[in-house]
Amino acid sequence: MSLTMAILLLLGMWLSVAAAMLWGVLRIVRRHTHPHHLPPQALAKAQPLRRARRHAGAH
Incomplete structure (x- = not known):
């Protein structure tokens, strides 16, 4: 592999x-x-409206 090809391959990999x-x-x-x-x-x-939480046992 020539030096030019190695530099181009390195540059292409860096860009990707x-x-x-x-x-x-x-x-x-x-x-x-x-x-x-x-x-x-x-x-x-x-935004959806938030409903009040109902706790267990609370009426």
């Missing part, structure tokens, strides 16, 4: 690893961000 890491980070960031571009009314409708 960098792209995979970037894809993973963007996927995590997308999952953990809240939609700030929606109006407050839309956010209120999107």
